[in-house]
Amino acid sequence: xxxxxxxxxxxxxIHRTLRTWKQSIVSPVxxxxxxxxxxxxxxxxxxxxxxGVSYAAFIVPGLILLTxxxxxxxxxxxxxxxxxxxxxxxEILAAPISAFEIVIAYVGAAATKSVVxxxxxxxxxxxxxxxxxxxxxxxxAFLVLISVTFCLFGFIxxxxxxxxxxxxxxxxxxxxxxxxxxxxxxxxxxxxxxxxTVALFNPVVYLVxxxxxxxxxxxDVNAAxxxxxxxxxxxxCLAVIWWIFKTGYKIKV
Numbered sequence: 001x002x003x004x005x006x007x008x009x010x011x012x013x014i015h016r017t018l019r020t021w022k023q024s025i026v027s028p029v030x031x032x033x034x035x036x037x038x039x040x041x042x043x044x045x046x047x048x049x050x051x052g053v054s055y056a057a058f059i060v061p062g063l064i065l066l067t068x069x070x071x072x073x074x075x076x077x078x079x080x081x082x083x084x085x086x087x088x089x090x091e092i093l094a095a096p097i098s099a100f101e102i103v104i105a106y107v108g109a110a111a112t113k114s115v116v117x118x119x120x121x122x123x124x125x126x127x128x129x130x131x132x133x134x135x136x137x138x139x140x141a142f143l144v145l146i147s148v149t150f151c152l153f154g155f156i157x158x159x160x161x162x163x164x165x166x167x168x169x170x171x172x173x174x175x176x177x178x179x180x181x182x183x184x185x186x187x188x189x190x191x192x193x194x195x196x197t198v199a200l201f202n203p204v205v206y207l208v209x210x211x212x213x214x215x216x217x218x219x220d221v222n223a224a225x226x227x228x229x230x231x232x233x234x235x236x237c238l239a240v241i242w243w244i245f246k247t248g249y250k251i252k253v
Contacts, residue, residue, distance in 0.1 A: 005097040006105045013079050013109030024075075025117060028067050032121050035063050036128040039185065050187050051218040057131035061212040062184025064125070065146065068118050069179055069204070070171045072147050076110035076154030077167050084159070089251060099245035107151045114147035131215065138223075139214035145230050146207055152237035159250050178204045188220045203229060 017024045039059055047055035083089040092102060125131065133139050161167045182204030188196050199205055200221070210226025213219035219226070244251065 002097050002101055005095060006101050009105035010109045017113050028071055028117060029120055029124055032063055032067050033124055036125055053216050056129045059185050060125050060129055060131050061215050062208050064118055064121050065208055065211055066179045066184055067121060068114050068147060069150050069175050071117055072110060072114040072150035073154035073157060073171045073175060075113050076107055076151040077158035079106045079110055080155050080158035081161055081167060103241055107155055110151040111147045115144055118143050133215050134217045135214045142211045142214050149230055149234040152234060156237060156240050159244055178202055183208045183220060
């Protein structure tokens with residue numbers, strides 16, 4: 001394995017984030033903090049408990065995931081799209097580095113940003129909401145797995161996109177609405193019967209509930225099933241990336 005090449009790409013992506021720390025770190029943290037203030041402190045105090053958890057605390061995992069999913073996709077998509085846009089992707093492909101190592105470098109850097117961002121938001125939430133973490137190891141495991149999985153998805157999006165507007169279509173028009181409808185702000189058990197069934201077809205439901213289970217030990221779906229859904233999506237993303245490099249789709253053309 002070409003560790004030096006992986007390290008070079010990884011460090012370049014991390015340094016790019018540090019150069020734009022206001023946009024990459026401060027902006028999403030402030031945006032999420034507003035949700036904590038409005039939905040947690042203001043509205044949460046007027047809401048009833050859900051599964052024995054105060055409403056303000058109940059929405060913390062969902063709000064963290066709302067940011068993590070979008071940022072993971074954006075970070076990974078932009079990371080691979082820029083070399084394609086500038087033409088430097090050919091230098092990377094010509095270098096003695098395999099497709100596997102390229103994916104490790106770009107996805108690893110994007111996932112690192114997402115995990116760090118998630119932990120910062122988690123610490124920030126302490127200033128606004130009183131919450132506990134029942135299974136901290138599982139919480140970190142879910143955070144890492146979800147970040148890596150959606151960074152893989154973002155990598156695919158970055159290869160598929162033909163312009164900057166396409167980079168924003170999926171996160172803003174698909175992922176964010178699915179997150180809002182995926183139980184970030186409520187338990188799906190609060191929905192009418194038919195809509196509970198419909199909600200189970202939303203993949204984000206399993207991510208939010210698995211992550212929430214690690215906080216409070218409560219979930220609308222089985223935590224093990226949530227974990228299996230994450231692994232399934234990861235395998236699908238890895239299969240698509242393998243096909244991309246095998247065929248050279250929008251990379252070698």
